[in-house]
Amino acid sequence: MDFEFDSELPKCTIKKVVGSSPQNANGTTYFNLGIGDLTLTTDAISYLKRSNNRDNEKILSTIACIILTVLTYALKRTG
Known part of the structure; x- marks a missing residue:
């Protein structure tokens, strides 16, 4: 699941991206979150x-x- 938003200042706008991906280790699901500039x-x-x-x-x-x-979203999927 990826999300985008703008970081704004009067002189410039930077597009930010946040990506999440489910990971599984030993039967436990967790989410990896990555944050960066596009x-x-x-x-x-x-x-x-x-x-x-x-x-x-x-x-x-x-x-x-x-x-x-x-x-x-994850809680709704696992019910």
């Missing part, structure tokens, strides 16, 4: 880039909402 010219995701866009609170609250969405 490079629009190549469609590549950079997991190491530091954008320093000064909107950390927005980014963290967006990621928290995404985590809740992923967990809700």
